[in-house]
Amino acid sequence: MYNKGTIIPGLVIFVLLVTSPIWLNGLKAATPPKPELPPGGEKKCVMPKEYMRDNHMKLLDDWRDSVLRDEERVLVTVEGKTYRKGLQMACMQCHSNKEKFCDTCHTYADVNPYCWDCHLTPKEAASKEDTH
């Protein structure tokens, strides 16, 4: 092989560079998120926990389409309590702290859903309380 002296050290440096995140972070991985359980003590969600973990975004999309497009604004009942379908109407009624619930995982996974550009977190809504 020609230029062995340059190619092999070059390759080694390249591989080290590419894998550097592993060497730098691998051993001190960020602690997995611990989203806050509903402060109100509710135990049951509209779907099993495992389903929600993987598919809450899909459920929200389905709700959006059925509420807005198909006029199926039916209520969801969980443990005798009824909720209107929707992020603000249902989810946030129990998971009332967006920062301690939604954000924990979203920050960890580095995803930036734009729900809150329009939807009001309970905190935001309370900042300009409506009295009517």
Next chain:
Amino acid sequence: MDKQRRNFLKIASVTALAGIGAPALIRLSSTAALASEHAAAANPVAKPAKGAHGEAASTGIRLGMVIDMRKFVDDPKLLDKAINACNLVHNIPQIDNRKSEIKWIWKAPFENVFPEQSQSHSAHNVENFPFAVLCNHCDDPPCVRACPTQATFKVKGNGIIAMDFHRCIGCRFCMAACPYGARSFNWEDPRPYIKKYNPDFPSRMRGVVEKCNFCGERLALGQEPACVEACKGTGALIFGDLNDARSEIRQVLDKEFTIQRNASLGTKPSVFYIV
């Protein structure tokens, strides 16, 4: 070398021609098919025309509104009450700037609301009192046809022209298409301009179009639209199903002479005015 190049050019030009020609061929054959489909589809629904301006009745529930301006003239504060109710319920920002303002139901002078009507020697009421204007929830809405993402659409069950803000890309085609100026665009983040939040409704974000939604979210809960509720007992705003001959709104329409905004456009507005 030369010979090869000549061959290459020949092959390339033939391929290019085929490439350009193929879609045309496909288009030709498919339009023929589509045209026959249209003809077949059009025939069963063809009805005898009712007259030049007669509306072909849509079927199913078609929600509409009668605005009795006489009642608003009687009580000059009433219209503000109705407008405020809507603003509160829908988290509508109050931006004091003609370009950026957001309007769902608002006031406009008669000559702007009915520019096609005679303007000379109008009655005092008409000249001096602002009219209530909102989206007409047209039965044949140009805004829906213009929207490339179906962010604005007609709700099948009740004829409301609704919006899915999630889908709006802010192209403003709908605003250009609406002949009534019923749509507003969020040029800036609306939140700083919202005085009080209704926690049951979202706000909007910059770059999204919005307009009156006939309070679809309230109707679902069995409530009246917010503006109608604010005028309760006065009969100034009458809301109901235009296709139900026994509904209150139809009784009013049968009795009173009403006008629609620029009906000659064929948009079939669902909002009627008693002047």
